[in-house]
Amino acid sequence: MESKAYNAFKMAQSQFDKVADLLDLEQSTRDLLRNPLREYHFSIPIRMDDGSSKVFRGFRVQHNDARGPGKGGIRFHPQETVDTVRALAMWMTWKCAVVNIPLGGGKGGVICDPHNLSMREQEQICRGWIRQISRDIGPLRDVPAPDVMTNAQHMLWMLDEFEAIHGAKYPGAITGKPVGMGGSLGRTEATGYGVIFTVREALREMKIRAENTVASVQGFGNVAQYAIRLYNEMGGTVCCVSSWDQADQTSYAFRKADGIDIDELMAITDRFGGIDKAKARDAGYEVLPGDAWIEQEADILLPCALENQITGENVGRIHKRVKIISEGANGPTTPEADAVIQQRGIFMIPDFLANAGGVTCSYFEQVQSNMNYFWEKGEVLGKLDVKMTSAYLDVSRLARERDIYMRDAAYVISINRVAQACKDRGWV
Numbered sequence: 001m002e003s004k005a006y007n008a009f010k011m012a013q014s015q016f017d018k019v020a021d022l023l024d025l026e027q028s029t030r031d032l033l034r035n036p037l038r039e040y041h042f043s044i045p046i047r048m049d050d051g052s053s054k055v056f057r058g059f060r061v062q063h064n065d066a067r068g069p070g071k072g073g074i075r076f077h078p079q080e081t082v083d084t085v086r087a088l089a090m091w092m093t094w095k096c097a098v099v100n101i102p103l104g105g106g107k108g109g110v111i112c113d114p115h116n117l118s119m120r121e122q123e124q125i126c127r128g129w130i131r132q133i134s135r136d137i138g139p140l141r142d143v144p145a146p147d148v149m150t151n152a153q154h155m156l157w158m159l160d161e162f163e164a165i166h167g168a169k170y171p172g173a174i175t176g177k178p179v180g181m182g183g184s185l186g187r188t189e190a191t192g193y194g195v196i197f198t199v200r201e202a203l204r205e206m207k208i209r210a211e212n213t214v215a216s217v218q219g220f221g222n223v224a225q226y227a228i229r230l231y232n233e234m235g236g237t238v239c240c241v242s243s244w245d246q247a248d249q250t251s252y253a254f255r256k257a258d259g260i261d262i263d264e265l266m267a268i269t270d271r272f273g274g275i276d277k278a279k280a281r282d283a284g285y286e287v288l289p290g291d292a293w294i295e296q297e298a299d300i301l302l303p304c305a306l307e308n309q310i311t312g313e314n315v316g317r318i319h320k321r322v323k324i325i326s327e328g329a330n331g332p333t334t335p336e337a338d339a340v341i342q343q344r345g346i347f348m349i350p351d352f353l354a355n356a357g358g359v360t361c362s363y364f365e366q367v368q369s370n371m372n373y374f375w376e377k378g379e380v381l382g383k384l385d386v387k388m389t390s391a392y393l394d395v396s397r398l399a400r401e402r403d404i405y406m407r408d409a410a411y412v413i414s415i416n417r418v419a420q421a422c423k424d425r426g427w428v
């Protein structure tokens with residue numbers, strides 16, 4: 001469900017302004033950080049399979065690179081807007097800063113719907129996107145990665161085009177590449193696992209055993225799938241997942257009170273995370289309309305789909321049993337809903353902390369690519385756990401000490417680090 005006046009960039013700016021006031025940040029630093037440093041808007045003309053030509057709009061926004069090259073994914077989505085990309089780029093700056101990796105924030109997008117494009121057409125979009133931006137990205141400038149509806153194959157096409165243009169191998173120019181082609185083991189799992197590392201730490205602080213908890217999950221793409229796997233391994237039960245139904249252009253929730261079976265659901269899920277309703281019913285799932293995932297009797301909510309999902313309209317439907325929300329998606333909670341969640345005392349693990357596992361593993365991928373020496377999966381995931389856990393503990397400690405909301409505490413840490421880098425460089 002979308003709230004009407006929603007604008008992701010305004011929301012990202014209002015979150016920033018709130019903490020800038022708290023920090024008494026000087027005006028020049030505010031002016032610098034509440035807008036992107038640079039942005040690129042361009043057209044990508046494609047020859048379609050039927051011989052016709054079609055033009056797609058593409059974007060790359062570089063929010064801030066004071067702490068290191070820009071970093072962030074590229075999304076393919078029919079409702080993509082430049083304001084969404086601006087917000088996502090800004091959140092990437094805070095995300096890299098909160099886990100303390102030497103990267104800035106960027107994000108890209110193309111307005112397109114991969115459901116309706118062949119693989120060849122998608123390849124053309126990837127190559128066309130790189131052709132438009134190839135001089136303004138790169139390992140020392142800004143490094144794209146996968147995001148909503150893009151994957152390792154898309155990244156390899158992009159890298160191939162980048163290397164063809166520049167006439168040399170640049171494995172650090174793109175992350176999220178396939179394993180064996182410069183990709184890191186564990187990258188696919190990293191975002192979802194990272195979400196659950198933060199949940200595990202929150203449960204530990206609350207002295208609650210994971211095996212006694214139930215979670216409800218929004219989304220069934222890469223982030224949700226691996227979050228569910230690790231949460232199940234910890235003993236938790238997922239009572240409900242929701243997924244987007246392309247044919248009906250709406251979401252459905254799939255409920256099994258004694259716990260969904262991830263492998264059973266994966267077997268009836270398409271590559272975009274869409275679950276087959278008829279087959280799910282046959283397998284004993286209750287199929288509920290719309291955003292029913294939000295009102296389940298659960299201890300933990302994991303919004304792992306898109307922005308603008310927990311809104312003023314549906315926040316009141318969150319069950320009184322819910323204790324923790326960990327945001328696997330970027331920007332799933334509107335400020336209006338956030339205020340209600342804070343006031344109800346639900347423990348919020350904010351997006352740019354909860355879902356930082358993906359970019360942290362991207363950073364490991366760059367490090368491995370630079371050394372041309374690749375680590376075992378256990379080593380990657382072990383290092384990821386260390387980074388995520390220490391970032392979580394820094395934020396939760398600050399939230400407790402200053403008695404502030406977790407989202408604000410995460411912002412305080414990130415904004416301080418980025419503002420300091422800008423100051424040290426003499427920018428402000």
Ligand code: GLU
Pocket residue numbers: 071072073074095143144145146147148175176330355356358359360362
């Ligand atoms: N797209 C992911 C995110 O939003 C990962 C970005 C990256 O690996 O650079 O965090």
